[in-house]
Amino acid sequence: MAAVFVWAVVLTVVLPGLILQAHGVRISPALALQGVVVAHSGGALARVLTASTVRFVGFGFWVFAYVWLGLAPLAMLATDTYPWPYRADQLTALGAVAVVELGLLAYSAGTALAGRRDQGRAASAPPGLVERVLARRIAPWRLIALCALALGLAAVLISGQPGRLGAYFTSREAITEAGGEDSSLRSLLTWSLSVPAFWALLGLLRVPRATGGDRWLRGVRWLLLPVLVALNVVVNNPISKPRFWAGMVLLTLLFSIPRLCRPRAFRVTAAALIAALLFVFPYSDYFRYSDREDVAVVSLSEQFTANGDYDAFQQVQTGLDHARDDGLSPQNVLGPPLFMVPRSMWPEKPEDTGIALARYAGYDFHNLSAPLWIESYLWAGPFAVIVVFCLLGAFGRRVDDVRHRLRDRAGVLAALLVPAFAFYQMVFLRGSLLAIAGPLTLLVAVPLLISTPTARASRFPSTAMPTAPNRHASIPGTGGHP
Structure with a gap:
């Protein structure tokens, strides 16, 4: 509990406080709700970091949610400064925060349900599909x-x-x-x-x-x-x-x-x-372009509000305006699973969502993100x-x-x-x-x-859980055996 408390204070109080004190804060309903997103994502990340088991997938999700959709939007909403020129109104900003928090709540609910189901699973129950796949050698x-x-x-x-x-x-x-x-x-x-x-x-x-x-x-x-x-x-x-x-x-x-x-x-x-x-x-991203400029070190808040790498929240806002003006696109759900089908065979193949949002915003550059939050929203709304x-x-x-x-x-x-x-x-x-x-x-x-x-895998031992850790091949530089 002490470790959870320390991590929670650092992630939900110290770091957000450093961002908010960097500039004059403009209080708004969206900023207040964004505080809930920061507390939710920061608290969940603290819980993953202090869990008794290693949770790689949970860590990856909550790190992204905390940095890209927690701290970065907090700086943007506090200063009304965004990486790209497009601007949404306050109502859209509030809606974007609500969509982000809705996704986090749904993710937490799914995690809790799966955890409860796993605890109630009998030890003698046959392995499911996920376990059979991950048990492959x-x-x-x-x-x-x-x-x-x-x-x-x-x-x-x-x-x-x-x-x-x-x-x-x-x-x-x-x-x-x-x-x-x-x-x-x-x-x-x-x-x-x-x-x-x-x-x-x-x-x-x-x-x-x-x-x-x-x-x-x-x-x-x-x-x-x-x-x-x-x-x-x-x-x-x-x-x-x-x-x-x-x-x-x-x-x-x-x-x-x-x-x-x-x-x-x-x-x-x-x-x-x-x-x-x-x-x-x-x-x-120093090596991204051939013409390299000198690295200018700026505050974390300035990075969040000026660096296009953190455009996820702004893209959610752009997507909400796009959905309001042009409606939802349920057919776009077919694009990713059928990505290999060439457009010559499928002229109506959905367009990349990041490109679609860039065109809607009037940008002449199209290499932008489209977070899963707005991607799924454009399919069928909050549901x-x-x-x-x-x-x-x-x-x-x-x-x-x-x-x-x-x-x-x-x-x-x-x-x-x-x-x-x-x-x-x-x-x-x-x-x-x-x-x-x-x-x-x-x-x-x-x-x-x-x-x-x-x-x-007949060349390997039985699938039963071994009584002692199996030996791995001795490879220099791997840190030895467990």
């Missing part, structure tokens, strides 16, 4: 095939990239411009390299040791590991890849160390991550927000609980896929869905393809 031969595929793609795509290897250390702007008219295809191809390269490296670090000995696998691993490390430095670095993705790769590799997945170590690392998001992330976030909360809690139960099993997807999804979840929440559907599909599909159901 990495198959060594499939992993080696993925490594070969990643290296083959690298040989083809890097040599075909304008500027070749050096292009990955210039800037994202330079790579996009080099793609020319084929930039969309080039983006798809680069993701088809980045995601397999990431999973190949992570799989090598966590593939379980076979019961009959693994001398051959050990030799292949020692051969491939430095090559895969070098490949990931090239294709998954923060210069050529979005910061959220590069951060997800780094954090997932970091939390592949078993010791960091224990509650106490997780709290320390999570606290450092929150500090980095608040004080380092705003300046981490869709409640349903989407209640299901998301229940799913996140279920995934965290299953990962906790499987934490001592070697080589299962729970130890790899859950942290990866939890940290990429920030991109999922920031949106828009159509823009991230491809990378997200690859992120989930690749580990499924290199794993096998536990019951079929």
Whole structure:
């Protein structure tokens, strides 16, 4: 209780107080309700940080809610200053805060319902779909095939990239411009390299040791590991890849160390991550453009109100005005799951929500976010927000609980896929869905393809919970065994 109290004071009193005292505060109903959002998201984040179990998915959700939809809107509403030129009236601002809080309440309700259901679940009950998926084990031969595929793609795509290897250390702007008219295809191809390269490296670090000995696998691993490390430095670095993705790769590799997945170590690392998001992330886009300006350090409040990275709340306001003027678009729900269908075959394919909101606001730049709150609202109003976030909360809690139960099993997807999804979840929440559907599909599909159901993995021990932790392959730099 003492730890919860300390974290709650820091997150709901100290940090908001620092933001509000930075400028003259303009009191409004929206600002008062935003205080409720800050208290809700900050309190929930404090609870996750002090829980007796590690909850990766819950942490990822509440960090995004607290920073992007808690502190940042608090600064915007207090100063009436926003990153982009579009301005909504006070009624729309109040409605935007209400939509955000509605989503948080629905998420909390879904989490509570899933937690209660899990507590009442009998120990002898058959595993559900989520548990069967997360209990899948990495198959060594499939992993080696993925490594070969990643290296083959690298040989083809890097040599075909304008500027070749050096292009990955210039800037994202330079790579996009080099793609020319084929930039969309080039983006798809680069993701088809980045995601397999990431999973190949992570799989090598966590593939379980076979019961009959693994001398051959050990030799292949020692051969491939430095090559895969070098490949990931090239294709998954923060210069050529979005910061959220590069951060997800780094954090997932970091939390592949078993010791960091224990509650106490997780709290320390999570606290450092929150500090980095608040004080380092705003300046981490230094390599985004080819023409780089000197870094100007400003207050946290000024970052929230002037940096387009924190436009989520303003986009919610823009979306509410868009819905009021043009109505809801239920058909847009089909866009993300059918993202692979080309527009030539589906002329009425929904437009990216971020682009649609940018056009409605009259911007001549379209690379804007569309948070899940407004994305779901544009489908079917408040009802869709409640349903989407209640299901998301229940799913996140279920995934965290299953990962906790499987934490001592070697080589299962729970130890790899859950942290990866939890940290990429920030991109999922920031949106828009159509823009991230491809990378997200690859992120989930690749580990499924290199794993096998536990019951079929004859080379590995029984699926019963082991009495002692399974041994992982000895890989230098992984932090040792749990």
